Amino acid sequence: MDTRDTILRRWSGEIPVFVATLALFALCAALLASRGIVLDAGPVLANAHIYLFSIVAWVAVDAACYLARHRPQEPFAALHRRYAGPAAIRRWIAGAPLLALCILLMPFFSKMKAAIPLFNAYTWDATFIAWDRAIFFGYDAWQVLQPLFGYPPVTALLGLLYQLWFLLLYVGCLYMAFAAIDPGLRRRFFLSYTLSWSVIGGGAATLLASVGPCFLGPLLGDPAFDAQMAYLHAADAQIPVMPLAVQQMLLDWHHNDANGLGSGITAMPSMHVAIAFLFWLAVRRISPRAGRWMFAFFVLTWIGSVHLAYHYAVDGLVSVVLVAALWRISGAAIAWWDNRLAHTARQIHPALRTKTVPAE
Template identity: 50%
Template structure:
């Protein structure tokens, strides 16, 4: 009974997250109906399938590593105590609503991202190009980075790391949903911030500031000033595969085909790569100093890579960084208010120190 009470207390403490996501879902349905767009539910199935695959892989990695490290005398008994105990079950149940929200959000965002042309015209690129040039004394940001990063091997490595970011969406969120090192308060702050990042930054701001970024500027808007950058990337790809070019070609084809599935849609401002990387840095600082430092540098590399690989202008990352910082600072006030709401049989969660 005590375990059930603790679990219900955790769910009650997360209710602002559930309410917000439900309202966003209702708004999405209204927008789709208004534009006559049918949501492809198979994309949600694909997203859940990816979650299950990552969960299986992470389980085997965890058990192999711990068997190697701990070398228990009775492996089966050890595995039962670690993975099938009531204590472990409570942590799994605690995180199921939050991870479900994350898995559903990703295909929803992809669909909304691909719908931006239905609501706005991509007419902000010239403004962001001018902003970059103001920051870098008349030069484009990629030109400033080119003397340091303009080598095919470096570009290829950055392109691979840029795709590694994708792991934040599934294994990364699973860590915050199920890890024993994540407190209930950190968990709920992370997931509400995550939902706000995708909806406010990735949907509302992306539509309000509709832009395509350097890689798509010429084919979609006629702005041809990034020809030299794309020529370098194509030349580098001829020596060492630059996997982001394949992704960019896929995105462009999906745009022309009006495909609205998982991973589709083109938008530059703000950068969701930097927004999510920033959120993980902020949250990981509360997990441990080493993790915080590692994710800080990961965020920096993603930011630099987004410019070098022609996905983003430098100001895209700057706006994302500021927006996520504001969300992260504001979310605790939401839960501080919610914790004053009387809850039957629930004890108020204490904020993380």
């Protein structure tokens, strides 16, 4: 089978991902237009630049590891084959549509996130505080975690890990788009990824609009988490706690009605927890060892989301339940599509008896 047929077979298998994404993009665009928000190219270009930098960084690190591991006689020729040879070119072209999806997705989500107050008021915080206290016997979740994690070095480390989560959106998604992994897993991951940002980060976040502990005082005038914020600022005075600067930036953007890349305030559900959990579901099927590390990162992300005052504990719980449901739905959708492709292939080629699956 030639290169063109191989790429077309892969793209045909990914049609459910692209159809779902385009439909959700159209819905988001219509909802934003109904509130007078016009989509612009600025955030998309900014996101494209981040992905370009991520590709360069990924190739640089991969090249260094490859040379150190294999020590080829002709390093430049070896690197050319690895990144610009026929197989590599086919991989770059085949993964390009998924890269385009990733570039477009975050700006759409940021617009929707920033527009939440236009669709629904932030009225759910009291409910989620009550849920947390019901789970933790009358205490807030951060108070239960504080004896274990309430030390400035630990807080700073959790803050660093919480910021490193963004590598999942860029390096992680690049790996899933271009690496030689199981095609069914790739498609299931990206369909779940698109649905997670749209259904969880868009729809559920709007219906369950809440600001979270760190913004409860500044935005709603509720002092319930002032003690937690006082601890975080005291810890920051000893060792920088990176998320505090981000929280202030988000608050400034909110007051200035900014709706660019990364803007917007929402607590329930937690997209940090949702995406970390989704990556664990996928990575454990690629490598059990990497899956164990990803599970640890997911757990620390959930703990960090509470300890750093971004989220209530139930924000992460709802995220896990919703991602698990979307993962099952995505698996069923991909299986249904493969059966349709196989049925079509048998009609075109009656002698064909093997199942048609997209090739890499």
